[in-house]
Amino acid sequence: MKWRSGRVVTPRVLPGVLLASALVCSMPARADGPLPNNFPILNKAGTAATFSTAGFVDLHNLFHVSQGSNGRSCQSCHLVHAGWSVRPIDVEIKFAFTHGLDPIFNLLDANSPTADVSTVEARHASYSMLRRGLFRRGGNLPAPATRDFDITAVDDPLGAGGSVDTQRIEAFRRPLATANFHIAKNIGWHDQNTNGSGNVHAGLANQVAGNITGAQQGVPASPETIETIVVYDEGLRFAQQFVFGVGLLTSCGAKGGPENLSAQTPVNGRFDLYDAWIGLAPGSCTTVSADKKRAQIARGQELFNNPNPGGGSCRGCHNAANNGSNVNGTLFDVGASRPEFRKPGMPLYTLRNKTTLAEAQTTDPGRAIRTGLWANVDRFKTPSLRGIVARAPYFHNGIAASLMDVVRHYEQALGFTFTPEEREDLVAFMEAL
Ligand code: HEC
Ligand code: HEC
Numbered sequence: 001m002k003w004r005s006g007r008v009v010t011p012r013v014l015p016g017v018l019l020a021s022a023l024v025c026s027m028p029a030r031a032d033g034p035l036p037n038n039f040p041i042l043n044k045a046g047t048a049a050t051f052s053t054a055g056f057v058d059l060h061n062l063f064h065v066s067q068g069s070n071g072r073s074c075q076s077c078h079l080v081h082a083g084w085s086v087r088p089i090d091v092e093i094k095f096a097f098t099h100g101l102d103p104i105f106n107l108l109d110a111n112s113p114t115a116d117v118s119t120v121e122a123r124h125a126s127y128s129m130l131r132r133g134l135f136r137r138g139g140n141l142p143a144p145a146t147r148d149f150d151i152t153a154v155d156d157p158l159g160a161g162g163s164v165d166t167q168r169i170e171a172f173r174r175p176l177a178t179a180n181f182h183i184a185k186n187i188g189w190h191d192q193n194t195n196g197s198g199n200v201h202a203g204l205a206n207q208v209a210g211n212i213t214g215a216q217q218g219v220p221a222s223p224e225t226i227e228t229i230v231v232y233d234e235g236l237r238f239a240q241q242f243v244f245g246v247g248l249l250t251s252c253g254a255k256g257g258p259e260n261l262s263a264q265t266p267v268n269g270r271f272d273l274y275d276a277w278i279g280l281a282p283g284s285c286t287t288v289s290a291d292k293k294r295a296q297i298a299r300g301q302e303l304f305n306n307p308n309p310g311g312g313s314c315r316g317c318h319n320a321a322n323n324g325s326n327v328n329g330t331l332f333d334v335g336a337s338r339p340e341f342r343k344p345g346m347p348l349y350t351l352r353n354k355t356t357l358a359e360a361q362t363t364d365p366g367r368a369i370r371t372g373l374w375a376n377v378d379r380f381k382t383p384s385l386r387g388i389v390a391r392a393p394y395f396h397n398g399i400a401a402s403l404m405d406v407v408r409h410y411e412q413a414l415g416f417t418f419t420p421e422e423r424e425d426l427v428a429f430m431e432a433l
Contacts, residue, residue, distance in 0.1 A: 034058050038241065038259060041081045043390040045431035046243040048083060050179065051258035053235040061232040062225055063178075068218025071103030074211070074229065077135070077175045083390030084177040084238055088133040100127060108215060109135045111345065112159035129158070129172045129345050134398055136160055138170035139192070139369045147372025152359070153350035162347045171364035172346060174398045176383060177391060179238035183266040183320050185329025186381040189396045190367040198329050204230040237262040239386040243432050246293045252276060252285035254294070256432055261322065261386055269321030270305040274298040274432070293428070300429025303422055310417040314410075317382050324385030324433070331379035335413030336395040337362045338378075343399060351377065364397060389431045403427045 035057035040047035050057050063074040078084045086104075094102040100123030107113060113136075115126035129136065138161060141147050151169070154162045160170040173189055187193035187203030193210070194203035208229045212221045239258040242248050249256025253276030260273070277298035282288040304314040317332050318324035326332075335341065339348055339361045346363045353359075353374050360377055367376035380396050394400040400409050407423050410416040418426065 034060075035080065038257070040241060041390075043083075043240075044392075045240065045389045046246075047241050048239060048387045048390045049241045049258050050080065050084075051237045051239075051262050053237075053262065054232075057236070058232065061228065063229050063232050066103070066216065067212045067221060067225065068216025070106055070217045072106065072216045074178070076102075076104045077215075078178045081390075083387045084179045084236065085175045085391040086133060087392060088131060091127075091131050091133060095124070095127070095131060100124060105130065106215075106217075108217075111136070113161055114159065132398060133174060133393060134172035135175065136170055137173045138162070138168060141167040141169070141369065142372035148355065148374040149351045149353050149368070149372070149377070151349055152352045155348040157347070158345050160347050162349060169349065169365060169369050170347060171397065173364070173396050174393070177238060177387070178233050179236040180261065180323060180325075180384040180386055181234050182237070182262070183264060183323040183327075183384065184325055185327070186325075186331070189380050190370055191329070191331060191381055192370050194329070195370065201230065201234070204233055237386075238390075240389060240432055243293070243297075246290050246297070246432075247286070249273075249432055252280070252291075252294060255322075258387075264322045266323075266327060267321050268319050268327045270315055271301050271322055271324075273322055274301045274429070278302070296425050296428045297432045298429075299422075300425040300427070300432075303418070303426050304429055308416045308418075310411070310415040312414060312416065318385060320384075324382070326382035329381070331367050331376070331381055333366075333378040333380070334395070334410070335378075336380070336397060336399055336409070337364045337366065338413065339363065341399050341409075341413075343397075346397065366396070385430065386433050388433055403430045406430075 035050065037051045037056055038049045040049050057080065066073045077086050079086050079090055082090050091104065094104055099120045105123060105127055107115065107117060109130050110117060110126045111129050116122040117126050141151065151164050151167050154164055156162050162168055162170040176189065181200050181204065184200050185194065185198045187200060187207050193206040194200065205226050208226045209221060212218045237258045239256065239261045240249060241257045250260070255273045274297050277294040280291050280295045280298065282291045285291050285294065307313045317326055320327040342348060342363050349362050349365065351360045351362065351365065362378055365377045367379040389403065392402060394406050400406045404423065404427050407418065407426050411418065
């Protein structure tokens, strides 16, 4: 099996394509051709698919081709079959196939920049965070005169590299999905590529340029290369398409799936994808059991849309209609960086406000890394929630293993309250996004 370019198909791409082909063998997908729009790819809840405004998903775009010196390409960390992100299982499979020598395993994303990667055992230990789908990312705080706070202590169990001396933060982060940018305002977990401008095209270009010289260790890319990748990114829409026990998310009047998402404009509004399923009488559309599940998804949608008795609403922040990003590009603190949610291996930083002398502890201060503003500590972008079930674990640091864990996090951290049945409804809704 070969690409048009003559490159042998590697295990990096194959499992997802095979899985998908096995699922729908009648569709006209060729292992060496483009991926047709709406091509179903299996996940825990059903299938999700990509719809590209280009008419098909061009797996030969430079996104999928190494641009640097270390063998990595964008698809090393943004996989079509993992919702354009990468899951721990994808990293584990790469480790198993290559004994930890696949290009994704690079000192840049080892637990520490000085980790031992000389033997397979050493690599297994040194890439323990990467095997959980977490990438080491960092930055120095702005100059003292322009920042509100200092880093006064660092507890860095793996030697990730955060430092009081250099006022540097290093943290472990999840890759964001490279899709649904037609309804985005921020690029990067702490808006580092858009940096408050809301200019997504420019933010994507910054991201590509920085990635090619950074993560891919290449020479600076040409403007044409950057534009080719950015335009490709901008055309991608990703969403759940089919749910087990229900069927297509466009059935019985619903408006789910990636093609409908592609037609969605960036406006402030509630989710209305499943309005046709609200209170659906069992057996009135298809089978009793499928209609019950449809009604459940619609109940979850309304739990998401409406105010919660605990105060606040999911939609209050995730307010871009039928997408769930924030329509103004506002960043929020949902408590994911709090010390009580810290997992093994994560660094812990103590920050001190230079004026009030107030102290805060955080595993990753988010937006404040870039702005140096105390008010920005622990704020992160509000990501698109479409196709979310394909790319667990969740939050910038992967602390929520499942969508149920996300719901429980909001109960613990932000005071939301749900009955056990409501939790299931909300998860069923998110699995249909
Ligand atoms: C080594 C892994 C890796 C590679 C290679 C990689 N990325 Fe990423 N990508 C990440 C991680 C991790 C993040 C989240 C980083 C953050 O914001 O802190 C990310 C974030 C992004 C975002 C931000 C999305 C959003 O919703 O804000 C875009 C866009 C993106 N990557 C595109 C690309 C493109 C295009 C390439 C190739 C030029 C690429 N990535 C290569 C790991 C990678
Ligand atoms: C205060 C604003 C706010 C509220 C309220 C809120 N969210 Fe979020 N949500 C965010 C932000 C910001 C993130 C990213 C936070 C991070 O990673 O640190 C996020 C992340 C998520 C994610 C994970 C996304 C990913 O790619 O990892 C899910 C799922 C989610 N929210 C669902 C919900 C649900 C369900 C509710 C209601 C129970 C809710 N949110 C309430 C702002 C909010």
